[in-house]
Amino acid sequence: MDSQITLRVDGAAHPLAVDTRTTLLDALRERLRITSPKKGCDHGQCGACTVLLDGRRVNSCLVLAVTVGDAEVTTSDGLAVDDVPHALHRSFVEHDAFQCGYCTPGQVCSAAGILAEARAGWPSAVTPDVAADTVELTDDEIRERMSGNLCRCAAYANIVPAVADVARAEGVRR
């Protein structure tokens, strides 16, 4: 059965008719040709499809397009403003934090998510004081919080410092 929806993606509204079974990932890639979110596994394991939904990172392969409603979808592309790359984009390039690049848009969206989560004081499984108001993004915290994003090229050793630099600039790391 088709359903008429409007997806708000990276600041633009896209009316479209989708089969109710369509995932947000497939709607973005196959219907709207917004291809920065990648399909690695289609079941929540790899994080390549990570986008921000009202600022929170989600696996777009596990979200049905018809459930999105008015929520704002932000992809890695949408983090750039007026074609100026986001600080995370620049940091990934500077740190050589990828090889093939397939996982990178998901990594970047996830990293944008963890900066917001750290500011909001969300603890993780490695946070020493879970009651603290803010969290410092140490290397351990970054590794734990990025653990939903796999990299088959194993660029982890460079992804951690790439995120750390931006965290420092944003005041969530000393």
Next chain:
Amino acid sequence: MDFLQPTSWADALAVRAERSDAVPIAGGTDVMVDLNFDRRRPGALLDLGRVPELREWTVEDGTGGVGATGGVGGSTVRLGAGVPYSRIIDDLGARLPGLAMAARTVGSPQIRIRGTVGGNLGSASPAGDAHPPLLAAGAVVEVESAARGVRRIPAAEFFTGVKRNALEPDELIAAVLVPEAVGPQQFCKVGTRNAMVIAVSAFACALHPDRRAVGTGIGSAAPTPRRAPEAEEFLAGELESAGLWESRGDLPDGLARAFGERVAAAASPIDDVRGSAAYRRHSLAVMARRSVTWAWAEYQQDLRKAA
């Protein structure tokens, strides 16, 4: 596939009653995997994401009625079935430490932002991470149907078989009633790596000094999540007879180990791709010994903090 999206709890129950072919979907982290891999082709999906009642948690004080589960006059958290793990972690770490600890280990951050305890209970996997702490805390699952109203089912009776629960076809899970912690709680899980693993085995324990009781929950080591009642009684009895609930003295040598052995004896694990039955039993004994040692140290610390 029809897509049904009620915007109130009453409407959700009405839709559930009318459409027995509808599969409820909350965070979707279990349902979507089945859909994407064509393991399920439901006639309809019943999206619970727009039902505000499910996304709230409130505190009910103990005089109010959850009866047997609440500690003496203690408060109970009424956790809406649709509250995602990320909010449990952020909001409820102090009130429900065991559940929050388990929540911090579910899947990945992306999974925790969407996944819910209601969905964990709906799937009723023996490996569901929310189940051991709910069992240890003595939680009650609140389910409801349009025809028969509310039923309150103790977590220990909710799991009826492998991936089966006590829910009737016209019922939805409304909330979980979890007594607020009055003592230390712990959760441990063994997996092949730190993130995104289904537990090979898991264990939760809770000390309830108010009623001088011990709670336990075992995961991934029996057809359903289950308690270890004999281990609970054994430890509570030993603590009682040695006067340790008051003195908060050190645990006698070998007590934590003996507790661990009784926990392992309560399991009935199988060999599967994730681990052998023998390893599951062994790891349970170790996790139970360690977690009760940590919980006891915390109990001793609490006294020092109070002094």
